[in-house]
Amino acid sequence: MKHKLTTPAIKQIAFTADVSTATVDRVLNKRPGVRDKTRQKVEAAIEMLNEGARKTGPIDITDLRVGFVLNSTEMLNKAYQDLVPRFAARFGLKHTPKVMQFNSESVLEAASEMRDVAQGLDGIILVARTSAAMVGQINETVGAGTEVVCVTTDFPGSRRLGYVGMDQVAAGRLAARLVALRSNSADQLVALHIGRNWRCEGEREMGFRSTLRDLNFKGRIVELPTMSGRNEEAQALLNGLLKQGHHVDAVYSPSSGVVGLTNAIKDQDPENRTFIIGHELFNPLKDLLQRDLVGAQIGTNSYDVLSEGLKVIALKRAGRSVPSSVFLPAHIIMKENVSELDWY
Incomplete structure (x- = not known):
């Protein structure tokens, strides 16, 4: 049985099968540690979600107020x-x-x-x-x-009526894989700029930390706890860490404040610049990606978010079954593909 990692989204499958997202990830990637009965539940959930998508068919949103x-x-x-x-x-x-x-x-x-x-x-x-x-x-x-x-x-x-958003746990997993692909050594220092003011921040952090554990990440993680998520605070937090003489290989920010983080590293040597990963997909982040001040952004297509939201309303108006939550796939956006994609 073939699966696509993000269709349905990992979190959607986990909700339907009543298992953890980590379990779904193991099944999709054919990793050990999952009982046969649990694996069958996950596969049944995927089939049910795919069947539901086929039955739903097209829905007109153009006449909605x-x-x-x-x-x-x-x-x-x-x-x-x-x-x-x-x-x-x-x-x-x-x-x-x-x-x-x-x-x-x-x-x-x-x-x-x-x-x-x-x-x-x-x-x-x-x-x-x-x-x-x-x-x-x-x-x-x-x-x-x-x-x-x-x-x-x-x-x-x-x-x-419903919720539409990115699969936040999967987004954190992607960030972790980016960090581990850069390097995986005991002297690697990664900063986690985290606020925990929004539900999504905690879900991203969970995906990030659990995946680094799965990948046997050997580096050190230092938290930069933010209260407000403001750019000025983010810049001050990272500046404080850099002034201690540390070389920070990467910063992952499940929170806001990415522009402030880039202000802290803009004068670094481009060949040895701290790699920043964030989630703020609107301008001026596009410009910062193109100037190599942000290494990667993780997000989903904004048009898809809004169109899926309207589809939920249209389904309700038509008296059809309505999903409580719709989780859209997370994507890595970098300098090489930012101009081709429809994120803004």
Whole structure:
């Protein structure tokens, strides 16, 4: 039985089979340590997901009336605000989407405006940071008759219709493989720039650490704990480590603040520059990749995220079965392929 590592996504298979992502990874890569019964559960889950995808068939999203509520970091808010009109044009949406943007701390203050935006819509695509206040607003919006699909951050305790996002554990695994491919020696120093403010950060970290263990990584990992994820803080953290005289081979940032990390290493010799791996896929990261200040970004196609979100809303409107979560494949984006891919 042939499998594709990312279709269905590792996390989707794990949810369906009720096993860990590590177990799914072992089955897909034909590694030992999995009981026959468990292996059969995983293979059955893959077959069920593939069959479900075949049965679903095409779904029309062009006639949907949708809104986008952006309640994230300044960079992510701006990126999605720029992306939505291009997305609407590319997919031929007949109704101009409503877009509402506000900062992460203003959920309660913006509640009435959110209700106004949601009126008369088939659904809302929500780009938001984790917050108890947002759970309440999701529930109110759904209670008033408008479906909510979350992207980038899930709110599993809410009444949201579904979640669409990258397979974060698989993303962390890819980062670990990049680190180990560069070198695997006892004198190798890798910095982990981690905030743990978002659910996805923890999932990426889990994939990163577990894969390094699987690969018998011999180097040392130093944590750079971030409170805010701001660029200034990230730059100060990495500068502090470098000033101690350490050569840092690579930095993996499951958090935000990648631009700040690049500011700390921009004057290094290009031939011996710290290799930075991050997840912030919107500009100015494209430029930093092309200038070799960022080694790699790991992400998924933003158009796919939005189109899958609208498909979930369309399925609900059509009275068809709706997946609770859709996990999209993680990809490595480097200087060599950034201009060819549709991430921005």
